[in-house]
Amino acid sequence: MFGEKYDVIVVGGGHAGCEAAAAAANMGSRTLLVTMNLQTIGQMSCNPAMGGIAKGQIVREIDALGGYSGIVSDRSAIQFKMLNKSKGPAMWSPRTQNDRMRFAEHWRLALEATPNLDFYQEMVRELLIEQDKVVGVRTSLGIDIYGKSVILTNGTFLNGLIHIGEKQFGGGRAGESAARGITEQLLGFGFASGRMKTGTPPRVDGRSLDYSRMVPQPGDEAPGRFSYTETPLLQRQLPCHMTYTSPEVHDLLREGFDRSPMFNGNIQSTGPRYCPSIEDKIHRFHEKERHQIFVEPEGWETVEVYVNGFSTSLPEDVQFRALRSVAGFEKVKLFRPGYAIEYDYFPPTQLRHTLETKLIGNLYFAGQINGTTGYEEAASQGLMAGINAHLKVNEKEPFLLRRDEAYIGVLIDDLITKGTEEPYRMFTSRAEYRTLLRQDNADLRLTERSYALGLAGEDRMRRMLQKKEKSQELVQFFKDTSFVPDQINPILEEVGSRKVAQGDKLFKVFSRPKVQMSHLMRLEGVATFVADHEMDEEVQEQAEIEVKYSGYIEKERNNADKLQRLEHLKIPDDFEYDKLSSLSFEAREKLSAIRPATVSQASRISGVSPSDISVLLVYLGR
Structure with a gap:
């Protein structure tokens, strides 16, 4: 069946595997995606959402680099929000709530439409290694498939063990078996491995909830998108809702602590610090009388609901009783209980910046196998591994991103330089150049590099250059154009900013925090210039950020340039x-x-x- 040797073999069909396969195939490599279940390609194993704080920036970077995550997210979105709008633009982070089934469907169809990409459904139980180089994989049926490089994106499947109360059973995800054999083989080659834990909350029947007792959480009035392409904007959105736990809920949960694998010693691995289980929150923050619960729909048509904030591995009867004491959940019906899962990972200090392992040539790791948590972190690693595997087998220079170029660069550098002993999650605070690495300018930062790789097409490049040119033109207009006090003082008075006694350049007054583009558009000269040059809202926003934060941006660029000398x-x-x-x-x-x-x-x-x-x-x- 597999007579020819593949250029790239990708093991695993999650977010990392999908991006890896798409990148390698789109760059021209003959690629094979091997997964245990073709029906779960692109599956959202946990929450039905993409993006969020710092994660939204990563999705936009993936899109600018020619990946599919942003496009798939836009096409399956049921709600869009720009988080942190009350803060500076370095903190703005896009997030979508997604239709879980449509998300996976769009991924599957996008991959099937990708040239050079083959699929095979089976478990890989062994790597074929000769003279410290990987040369292929062996499946559970004993089929040998040969390839010039292999990318492992096994997620939570390596020796996965699921916990619900005192019950334990093997599995990489509810209803799916664990992957065995690879960890043991890699240990024999000198790799170090560890165990990590993650968890997921119960899913419930939305028809059994009383939404009148909850606080609605609508999307943005003018929803945006992740992709820099013309993906469709949302015309309607589904609301999420928020409710709270209570002391009664906490007492009911505590009744099951003696049967909790978190507390009885059954789970000894490390879980995500910033996404703790509900029992962990009650134990660590015992002084708090309530915790937020976000009630998130799983799609346009389905009644299944995701109970965000209630991740748990307590016995199912304890979960059920406690949930029925949450406001709005008094008559709740469970679709499935929450659970915890332990799995193998490999400390990422064993990797190069390309995500190739140091011990075995042409073998790459991406996603949770490297100790990360989150769809976005996994997808970005998959993209980089796919790109670099293609470049390596074609004897080309590797593709690397610096810390001042992308959040993806920060993520990979943190992993291979510092390692991680707990599931790694990206935050804006991890990026020392976050004013440079904004969500609005990922295309300006990365499209040209992606175009050079052959991932970004002519249309993307043209759109980026047009945006760059027009935003620079608008910034220069503000630097060159003067105002008189009578023009600007009414606006300054209206926004509560100090009036001016003499004229100056618009750039100077626009730099003030309270003065926005919408205010200056009331000036005839500004409105005329914008209209004559066909500058859309994206260009206007880009110019406004460049003006207001020019000092911070310049300072970060200088700092980055100094460090570049050591790079x-x-x-x-x-x-x-x-x-x-x-x-x-x-x-x-x-x-x-x-x-x-x-x-x-x-x-x-x-x-x-x-x-x-x-x-x-x-x-x-x-």
Whole structure:
């Protein structure tokens, strides 16, 4: 069946696997996607939503790089929100609520429409390795499939173990079996592995809920989109709702703590710090009398509802009794109980920046196998692994993103430089250049690089250049155009900003926090210029951000440029740190284990001090 050798074999059909397969195939590699169940390609295993704080920025970066996540999210959205609009634009984060079934359907159809991509349904139980290089995979039926590179995106399936109360059973997801064999084989080749935990809440019948007792959570009045292409804007939206737990709910949950795998020792692995289970929240924040519960519809037609904020592995009878004490859930009917799942991961310090493993050539890891949590984090790793696997087999230079270029660059650098001992989730606070890495300018940052790879087409490139040119033109207009006090003072008085006594450039007054583009559009000269040059809202927003935050943007660019000098200083792969007695013991230990590619990466390793970097620079002749 598999006579020809594939260029790229992708194992797993989740968010990482889908993006990896699409990227490699679109770049021209003969690609095979092997998954245990073709009906669950692109499955939203947990919440039916994409984006959110920092995650929305990642989805936009994936889209700018030619990935599919943004397009699929837009086409399956039931609600759109721009989070953090009350804060500065570095914090604005798009989020969609999605139709779970349509999301998976759109992914499946997008992949089937991708040239060079084949599919096969079976479990991969072993890697074929020759002379420290992967050469293919062996399935559970004993079929050998040969490939020049392999990308593992196994999610929570590697030796997955599901917990509901005192009950345990193997599985990578409810109703699906675990994957066995790969962990044990990799350990034999010298890899280190660990165990992590994640959880999911119960799903309930929306017909049994009383929404009149909850607070509606509507989408934005003017919904946006993730993709920089012309995906359809939402014409109608479904509301979410919010309710709260209570002391009574907490008492009912506590009754089951002695049967909870979280507390009776059955679960010993580490769960996500920023998405704790409801029992963990009650235990850690015992002084709080209530916690938020977000009631999220799973799609346009289905009555299934996701109970966000109630992730749990308590016994199903405890879950049911406690839920019935939540306002609006008095008559709730369960579709399925919540559960926790433990799974194997491999500390990501064992990877290169390309996501290729250091021990086995042409073998790549992407997604939860690297210790991350979240669809968006997984998808971005899959995209980068797919790109780099294609480049490697074609003997081309790798594709890397710096920390000042993308949140994806921050994510990968954090993983391989610092590692993680708990499920890694992206936050805006992790990015030191977040004013540069906004959701609104991902296309300006990355489309050109994607175009050079062959992922972004002519239309994307043309749209980006047009947006860039027009926004720069508008910024320059504000720098060149003067105002007189009589024109601007009525606006300043209206917004509560100090009036001016003499004329100046519009750029200066536009820099004030309270003065917005909508105010300046009341000036005839501004409105005429915008109309004559056909500048849409996206261009206007881009120009406004550039004007208002020009000082911060310039400062971050200067800082990034300084660090870039260290980024160009490469460290040889075989550099012998143990011979540098001037390095601290901790630095020698960590540098030898992580083997950073550049001095800049070395400087970000925890435990490596500035004086250690100075020693390195001396030995490297700098």
